[in-house]
Amino acid sequence: MVQKTLDDLFLAQLKDIYYAEKKIYRTLPKMAKATKVPELKQAFTAHREETQGHVERLEQVFEMIGKRAQTKPCEAINGIIAEGEETIEDFGETAAIDTGLVAAGQAVEHYEMARYGALIAWAKQLGMSKAAALLNETLQEEMKADKLLTEIGATKVDKMATAKMAA
Numbered sequence: 406m407v408q409k410t411l412d413d414l415f416l417a418q419l420k421d422i423y424y425a426e427k428k429i430y431r432t433l434p435k436m437a438k439a440t441k442v443p444e445l446k447q448a449f450t451a452h453r454e455e456t457q458g459h460v461e462r463l464e465q466v467f468e469m470i471g472k473r474a475q476t477k478p479c480e481a482i483n484g485i486i487a488e489g490e491e492t493i494e495d496f497g498e499t500a501a502i503d504t505g506l507v508a509a510g511q512a513v514e515h516y517e518m519a520r521y522g523a524l525i526a527w528a529k530q531l532g533m534s535k536a537a538a539l540l541n542e543t544l545q546e547e548m549k550a551d552k553l554l555t556e557i558g559a560t561k562v563d564k565m566a567t568a569k570m571a572a
């Protein structure tokens with residue numbers, strides 16, 4: 406049996422999140438298009454720009470460990486995004502769509518936060534403090550995006566959905 410190490414796990418998960426970030430980058434415009442709430446549209450659009458930076462940071466980390474930047478299909482993010490697309494299909498014309506989009510966006514952010522949290526811990530264990538710092542910059546942006554979605558949900562979206570549904 407081939408012995409695998411934490412380095413291998415780090416690389417495997419790096420490829421996984423690299424795939425996920427690229428997929429998220431392609432999906433965010435659909436989410437921005439699906440909402441009529443300006444704050445939410447803006448949040449998705451701004452996060453897409455940040456996501457471009459996340460892709461670039463990952464490429465820097467690949468370079469730091471002397472590996473070619475390569476994706477590995479991530480079934481988890483494919484599933485989360487497919488659910489979001491299903492929400493758009495099923496609720497796109499209803500008052501509930503925006504709160505559905507907030508939830509879909511948060512599912513994506515939470516997945517990323519879990520992955521980056523682990524990658525940062527492993528990078529530190531492997532003595533790669535520069536990579537850990539770089540990945541942490543991205544983690545902070547994911548956390549900020551998640552928090553913004555919570556705020557938009559609470560102040561701009563949820564009440565609106567309830568009001569319309571009650572009417």
Ligand SMILES: [Fe+2]
Nearest residue numbers: 426456459517
């Ligand atoms: Fe990201």
